[in-house]
Amino acid sequence: MRALVRETHLDPAQFILPLFACPGEGVRREIGSMPDNYQLSIDELVKECAEVHALGIGGVILFGLPESKDEMASGAYDDNGIVQRAIRAVRRETPELLVVTDVCNCEYTSHGHCGYIIDGDVDNDTTLQWLAKSALSHARAGAHIVAPSDMMDGRVWAIRQALDANGYEKIPVMSYAAKFASVFYGPFREAAESTPQFGDRRSYQMDPANGREAMREIELDLQEGADIIMVKPALAYLDLIRQARDRFDVPIAAYQVSGEYAMIVAAARNGWIDQERAMLETLTSITRAGASIILTYFAKAAARVLG
Ligand code: PBG
Numbered sequence: 001m002r003a004l005v006r007e008t009h010l011d012p013a014q015f016i017l018p019l020f021a022c023p024g025e026g027v028r029r030e031i032g033s034m035p036d037n038y039q040l041s042i043d044e045l046v047k048e049c050a051e052v053h054a055l056g057i058g059g060v061i062l063f064g065l066p067e068s069k070d071e072m073a074s075g076a077y078d079d080n081g082i083v084q085r086a087i088r089a090v091r092r093e094t095p096e097l098l099v100v101t102d103v104c105n106c107e108y109t110s111h112g113h114c115g116y117i118i119d120g121d122v123d124n125d126t127t128l129q130w131l132a133k134s135a136l137s138h139a140r141a142g143a144h145i146v147a148p149s150d151m152m153d154g155r156v157w158a159i160r161q162a163l164d165a166n167g168y169e170k171i172p173v174m175s176y177a178a179k180f181a182s183v184f185y186g187p188f189r190e191a192a193e194s195t196p197q198f199g200d201r202r203s204y205q206m207d208p209a210n211g212r213e214a215m216r217e218i219e220l221d222l223q224e225g226a227d228i229i230m231v232k233p234a235l236a237y238l239d240l241i242r243q244a245r246d247r248f249d250v251p252i253a254a255y256q257v258s259g260e261y262a263m264i265v266a267a268a269r270n271g272w273i274d275q276e277r278a279m280l281e282t283l284t285s286i287t288r289a290g291a292s293i294i295l296t297y298f299a300k301a302a303a304r305v306l307g
Contacts, residue, residue, distance in 0.1 A: 012303035033187035059098030181205035184259030245290025
């Protein structure tokens with residue numbers, strides 16, 4: 001009877017699994033603060049993607065750890081960069097799997113910030129050019145969706161122009177529209193080796209206190225041409241997922257970020273919480289709040305349970 005009257009259902013097809021591509025061969029390095037998640041060389045990442053596809057998961061989002069980093073984030077928009085090569089390999093081996101790419105510079109800059117630094121702060125408009133070039137190089141490599149996560153102003157428009165001008169008008173933009181300067185990204189920064197070397201990201205990411213501003217950020221991204229919008233993190237921002245759902249008739253994604261994952265797994269490993277139930281309860285709540293797409297490190301585990 002409970003099943004009959006249940007209002008919210010989970011489906012593996014709504015999940016996107018974040019994956020981290022790294023140089024080398026046969027590399028499968030577990031991320032300390034994110035058990036069961038790995039930095040994967042491209043050959044290993046391709047195998048992982050085959051498994052993801054077999055589990056009926058909606059897709060993957062790719063992040064890259066470049067060979068070397070510099071002040072210009074050159075690795076981000078290099079047609080032979082780590083993510084570009086990973087995209088080509090995945091598209092070749094699992095052509096049916098949806099490939100999303102994270103478009104940002106923080107994994108590629110020597111200082112770990114999301115853009116070009118002038119006077120100790122990120123310069124918005126120079127950064128837009130890098131982002132447009134990165135998104136275009138991802139599309140050229142075969143990405144199905146590009147997802148800018150940098151939070152520069154005007155980046156959706158800049159990316160849309162670059163894609164359209166080069167024959168990629170059919171590639172959608174999933175925008176990290178309401179992305180907060182959150183403590184919950186800590187484990188990710190270990191995974192992606194992208195911790196800022198000075199300062200923090202508060203000059204471009206949002207203040208957790210500001211819900212009205214989040215709606216404005218989403219509205220602007222939609223005006224600039226975003227096709228899917230995202231709220232990030234998820235659990236601490238369920239109210240904003242709900243508000244966005246009620247206000248905007250576009251697909252809404254939520255990112256259950258690294259720290260949300262790490263908290264559940266750490267508590268479970270201490271015997272303080274049941275991991276499977278915590279996973280399903282949080283994913284159900286994020287869905288109930290209004291997200292139809294969830295980026296989550298639990299994608300495989302949840303798909304197995306739901307399978
Ligand atoms: C890149 C980016 C970050 C995350 C996704 N894209 C890190 C950050 O903004 O510092 C975080 C994801 C997570 O914590 O799981 N800008």
